[in-house]
Amino acid sequence: MRKQMVAGNWKMNNNVVESELLISKLLEKFPESINSNKRIVVTPSFVNLIPVVSWVKNSRIEVAAQNMHFAKNGAFTGEISADMLKNAGVNIVILGHSERRTYFNETDELLAKKVMTALENNMEVIFCFGELLDDRKSGNHFKVVENQLSKALFELEALAWKNIILAYEPVWAIGTGETASPEQAQEMHAFIRQLVAKKYGADLANDVTILYGGSVKGSNAQELFSNPDVDGGLIGGAALNAAEFEAIIKAV
Numbered sequence: 001m002r003k004q005m006v007a008g009n010w011k012m013n014n015n016v017v018e019s020e021l022l023i024s025k026l027l028e029k030f031p032e033s034i035n036s037n038k039r040i041v042v043t044p045s046f047v048n049l050i051p052v053v054s055w056v057k058n059s060r061i062e063v064a065a066q067n068m069h070f071a072k073n074g075a076f077t078g079e080i081s082a083d084m085l086k087n088a089g090v091n092i093v094i095l096g097h098s099e100r101r102t103y104f105n106e107t108d109e110l111l112a113k114k115v116m117t118a119l120e121n122n123m124e125v126i127f128c129f130g131e132l133l134d135d136r137k138s139g140n141h142f143k144v145v146e147n148q149l150s151k152a153l154f155e156l157e158a159l160a161w162k163n164i165i166l167a168y169e170p171v172w173a174i175g176t177g178e179t180a181s182p183e184q185a186q187e188m189h190a191f192i193r194q195l196v197a198k199k200y201g202a203d204l205a206n207d208v209t210i211l212y213g214g215s216v217k218g219s220n221a222q223e224l225f226s227n228p229d230v231d232g233g234l235i236g237g238a239a240l241n242a243a244e245f246e247a248i249i250k251a252v
């Protein structure tokens with residue numbers, strides 16, 4: 001069954017003291033340990049994963065990593081493996097974030113390898129993709145998104161999709177304060193679900209969680225998330241503030 005999710009991408013923010021403070025505020029607001037259809041995820045830096053995992057134990061808050069290498073282990077200075085993440089109690093990883101694509105030259109071909117490694121390690125993947133401003137201005141946004149998904153995900157077998165969460169993040173809306181309109185978000189999410197349906201069938205497509213990311217705030221979350229094909233959000237800046245993050249979660 002399709003689940004709703006709000007995932008906070010902390011990026012390179014929050015040292016250990018700041019992480020503890022933010023987590024303690026979130027735990028006050030969302031203490032229930034029971035599984036809910038609405039998932040709450042936080043994504044600290046690698047160095048803070050282990051403490052954050054221990055702080056949210058027995059709560060409904062889940063922890064994800066921001067990136068991962070595709071190799072099992074080896075001479076990859078500065079990188080982190082699936083085994084290391086699993087060992088730290090982390091079973092979800094964000095892959096393909098636009099900042100990884102832009103600043104670290106991650107391509108869909110590389111991301112396909114990372115996705116495969118994550119799935120082989122029984123991890124869930126929050127897969128990010130989305131068009132640049134120029135793509136949208138030139139009317140190429142649907143083609144760009146289709147290409148990204150085909151190259152990185154459409155070789156997967158159907159069964160693997162139970163561990164895939166899609167995050168449509170138009171690059172022009174990330175960290176810019178400019179949000180896609182609810183109509184733009186719904187139009188693209190419906191298109192994405194159709195693509196998945198064409199490749200894997202309507203049942204599977206209907207079960208896939210598709211998040212929207214790009215300047216979501218407490219004040220605009222409700223109108224974005226009320227669209228039938230928008231199942232929650234991947235949140236950057238607003239996830240660093242407990243009250244804003246809470247408002248966004250409540251909007252799902």
Ligand code: PEP
Binds near residue numbers: 009216
């Ligand atoms: C993001 O980095 O995934 C993101 C959506 O950032 P922001 O919410 O700050 O636009």
